[in-house]
Amino acid sequence: MSKSENKVASYAIIGFGNIGKALAKAFARNGIDVSVATTHNPESFASDAAAIGPEITPATLAEAVKANVIFLAVRFESHPDVAKALPTWQGKTIVDVTNAYGVSPEELGGQPSSKFVAQAFTGGKLVKGFNHLVAAILDQDPAVHGGRRVVFLASDDDGAAAEIGALAENLGFSPIKLGGLSEGGLLVQAHGNTWGKLIFQDLIKFD
Numbered sequence: 001m002s003k004s005e006n007k008v009a010s011y012a013i014i015g016f017g018n019i020g021k022a023l024a025k026a027f028a029r030n031g032i033d034v035s036v037a038t039t040h041n042p043e044s045f046a047s048d049a050a051a052i053g054p055e056i057t058p059a060t061l062a063e064a065v066k067a068n069v070i071f072l073a074v075r076f077e078s079h080p081d082v083a084k085a086l087p088t089w090q091g092k093t094i095v096d097v098t099n100a101y102g103v104s105p106e107e108l109g110g111q112p113s114s115k116f117v118a119q120a121f122t123g124g125k126l127v128k129g130f131n132h133l134v135a136a137i138l139d140q141d142p143a144v145h146g147g148r149r150v151v152f153l154a155s156d157d158d159g160a161a162a163e164i165g166a167l168a169e170n171l172g173f174s175p176i177k178l179g180g181l182s183e184g185g186l187l188v189q190a191h192g193n194t195w196g197k198l199i200f201q202d203l204i205k206f207d
């Protein structure tokens, strides 16, 4: 194992809107520290972060991307701006929570949206996931009705999928790995106007 693989994971969430806050609550609920960043000065959202818990550290984008696991919780169209924050994403795992609503297959060059995002984060390992739960559900404790809410994960890097699978479990979810981005990523990708109704389901796994 290389030195970088051996280090303790550090986490950041880029975007502190509906989904960023829902993810931050999951970290706080489980006592896991995470940095959060937007385009604004961290002081401007410090009280929102403090309301979630002491685990949540407001940060600048430049500070937040020092983490080795980075949740991308911005609108799809904002991902290139986040990608510009580092010249290379080598050694980083990016969790792509975006849904490419209203983006045509032509604009994606016929690729799954997750592959399109992965190309922007040069050198990084991308895991598509956590994107099928609406913020109001992701927000809540995933332990419900004696089971755990499912999160779907897809990646072309098995190590990164395993790393985020373990994190998902630590956050209280039940991860289901769907394979690579071309197969699994495509399965959990936003499609047109009906996709949300089909996929935003109350999926729970019973052990």
Ligand SMILES: NC(=O)c1ccc[n+]([C@@H]2O[C@H](COP(=O)([O-])OP(=O)(O)OC[C@H]3O[C@@H](n4cnc5c(N)ncnc54)[C@H](OP(=O)(O)O)[C@@H]3O)[C@@H](O)[C@H]2O)c1
Residues within 6 Å of the ligand: 014, 015, 016, 017, 018, 019, 020, 037, 038, 039, 040, 061, 072, 073, 074, 075, 076, 078, 081, 082, 097, 098, 099, 100, 101, 130, 131, 132, 133, 134, 135, 136
């Ligand atoms: N809402 C849902 O139920 C849901 C469910 C599943 C997946 N998703 C996906 O999750 C993503 C986020 O959705 P949302 O509803 O949370 O959106 P949102 O409420 O509009 O939040 C977007 C966040 O991204 C930040 N942001 C924008 N550009 C940025 C940049 N260049 N650098 C850093 N931060 C930036 C915004 O902060 P400032 O503009 O203040 O800087 C804001 O905090 C979307 O891709 C969406 O499709 C949403």
